[in-house]
Amino acid sequence: xxxxxxxxxxxxxxxxxxxxxxxxxxxxxxxxxxxxxxxxxxxxxxxxxxxxxxxxxxxxxxxxxxxxxxxxxxxxxxxxxxxxxxxxxxxxxxxxxxxxxxxxxxxxxxxxxxxxxxxxxxxxxxxxxxxxxxxxxxxxxxxxxxxxxxxxxxxxxxxxxxxxxxxxxxxxxxxxxxxxxxxxxxxxxxxxxxxxxxxxxxxxxxxxxxxxxxxxxxxxxxxxxxxxxxxxxxxxxxxxxx
Ligand code: GLP
Numbered sequence: 277x278x279x280x281x282x283x284x285x286x287x288x289x290x291x292x293x294x295x296x297x298x299x300x301x302x303x304x305x306x307x308x309x310x311x312x313x314x315x316x317x318x319x320x321x322x323x324x325x326x327x328x329x330x331x332x333x334x335x336x337x338x339x340x341x342x343x344x345x346x347x348x349x350x351x352x353x354x355x356x357x358x359x360x361x362x363x364x365x366x367x368x369x370x371x372x373x374x375x376x377x378x379x380x381x382x383x384x385x386x387x388x389x390x391x392x393x394x395x396x397x398x399x400x401x402x403x404x405x406x407x408x409x410x411x412x413x414x415x416x417x418x419x420x421x422x423x424x425x426x427x428x429x430x431x432x433x434x435x436x437x438x439x440x441x442x443x444x445x446x447x448x449x450x451x452x453x454x455x456x457x458x459x460x461x462x463x464x465x466x467x468x469x470x471x472x473x474x475x476x477x478x479x480x481x482x483x484x485x486x487x488x489x490x491x492x493x494x495x496x497x498x499x500x501x502x503x504x505x506x507x508x509x510x511x512x513x514x515x516x517x518x
Contacts, residue, residue, distance in 0.1 A: 277486060277499060277500060277502075277505050277506070277507055278505070278506050278507070279486070279506075279507045279509070279514070279517070280506055280507065280508045280509070281509070281510075281511070281514060282508060282509060282510045282511070283510065283511060284474075284510050284511070284512075285318060285474045285475070285510060286318060287510065288318070288319075288472060288473075288474050288508055288509065288510045289316075289317075289318025289319045289321070289322055290318075290319075290322055291508050292316065292318075292319035292322075292406070292470060292472045292508050293318075293319040293320075293322035293323045293326070295404070295470055295506065295508070296308065296319065296323060296404065296406065296470075297323060297326055297331070297332045299403055299404045299468075300332055300333070300334065300337055301332060303403060304333065304335075304336045304337070305336040305337065305338070306337055306338075306403045306404065307337075307338050307339075307340065307399055307400070307401075307402045307403050308337060308338070308339045308340070308402065308403065308404050308405075308406065309339070309340050309341075309342065309402040309404065309405030309406060309407075309458075309463070309466055310339050310340070310341050310342070310360065310364075310406055311341070311342050311406050311407055311408045311416075311472075312341065312342070312343070312356045312359050312360065312408075313408040314408075315408040315409075315472050315473065315474055316406060316408060316472060317363060319406075319472065320363050320364040323364070323368070324364070324367045324368060327367070327368045327369065333369065334368045334369050334370040335369050335370070335371065337370055337374065338374035338375070338376070338399065339360075339365075339370070339374065339375045339376060340376045340395075340396060340399065340402060340458075341356060341357075341360060341375075341376065341377040341378070342407070342415075342416035342417075342457060342458050342463075343356060343378060343416045343417045343431075343455050343456060343457040343458065344356045344357065344377050344378040344379070344380035344455060344456050345380050345452040345454075345455050346380055346383070346385070346430065346452055346454040346455055346456060347380060347381075347383065347452055347454070348380045348381070348452060349380065349381035350377075350381070354444070354445060354450070355380055356377055356380075357377040357380070360375065360377060376392075376395060378392045378428060378456035378457075378458075379391065379392075379456075380455075380456065385429075385430035385456070388428075388430075388456055389427065389428040389429055389430060389456055390428075392428040392456065392458070393427045393428045393462070396428075396458075396462055401465050401466060401467055402465070402466040402467065403466070403467050403468065404466065404467070404468045404469075404470060405463055405466035405468070405469045405470070406470050406471075406472065407463070407469060407470070407471040407472070407496075407499075408471070408472055408473070409471055409472075409473050409478055409481050409482065409485065409496050410436075410437055410440065410481065411436060411440055411477055411478065411480075411481055412434060412436050412437065412481065412494075413481040413484055413485060413493070413494030413495055413496045413497065414434070414437065414495050414496070415460075415463060415471070415495050415496050415499075416457040416458050416459075416463065417431045417433065417437070417455045417456075417457035418431070418457055418459065418460055418463075418495040419431060419432075419433065419434040419437065419495070420434065420492065420493045420494065420495065421492050421493075422492060423492050424459075424460040424461075424492050424495070424498060425457075425459035425460055425461075426459045426460065426461040426462075427458075427459045427461060427462060428456060428457065428458050428459060428462060429456070429457065429459055430454055430455070430456055431454060431455050431456070431457050432453065432454060433451075433452070433453055433454065433455060438451045438453065460495065460498055464498065464499075464501070464502055467504065468504045468505070468506070469499060469502050469504065469505040469506070470505075470506045470508060471485070471496065471499060471505065471506070471507050471508070472508045472509070473507070473508075473509040473510070473513040473514075474509065474510045474512065474513055475510070475512050475513055476512040476513070476515060478509075478512075478513040479512065479513055479514070479515045479516045480516065481494065481496065482507070482509055482513045482514060482516070482517065483516040483517055484496075484497060485497050485499060485500075485507070486500070486507065486517055487517070
């Protein structure tokens with residue numbers, strides 16, 4: 277793992293955006309794995325600014341998002357598809373047909389997950405997978421458990437994740453209890469992985485990811501086994517990593 281230490285959230289966002297734009301400049305038809313959450317918002321904003329200046333072109337890029345809440349369709353403002361359109365895709369010249377998010381409106385979990393895995397298998401390995409990290413060390417929605425999941429699967433969200441994500445909903449009762457998520461095998465198949473983290477509330481998860489045993493109790497720890505993984509994190513998130 278290579279650790280890129282950043283001063284603060286803005287610095288982390290710029291460095292994350294720099295790596296993503298370098299990937300797209302080097303390979304205009306790059307396949308990007310993308311993440312939702314608060315962490316990548318600054319990087320998406322930076323990429324939009326560079327796109328507006330003419331510095332980066334997304335016309336040939338295709339994207340594959342990590343996860344989606346079960347039961348939320350693309351027009352639901354709480355869905356991750358809506359988030360991606362609203363935060364990023366609507367502001368750049370990406371072809372929406374080349375952007376992919378698991379289909380939360382398909383309540384047939386087996387079919388929805390199989391369809392996403394087939395899509396990813398047909399695409400081949402992603403060039404760059406962007407990840408955030410949950411306070412409990414989850415990546416995508418791969419919650420702590422007894423084993424690592426492989427392909428896209430339906431997840432029962434951990435109580436701590438429901439709590440953490442409730443800040444984005446009107447009430448905790450509105451947070452979906454289930455989600456579709458890429459599995460660890462999908463994520464580890466990417467050629468390069470960039471995991472971004474910001475804030476003191478991520479410090480323990482970041483420490484466990486970098487120094488802890490490789491264990492499904494901290495899903496992000498599996499990234500220690502990836503040959504080309506960057507951790508882009510600010511001082512607060514790295515505060516336990518001296
Ligand atoms: C969510 C998402 C993850 C995200 C993580 C951290 O539950 N499923 O993909 O990385 O939690 O979110 P945030 O960046 O808002 O802290």
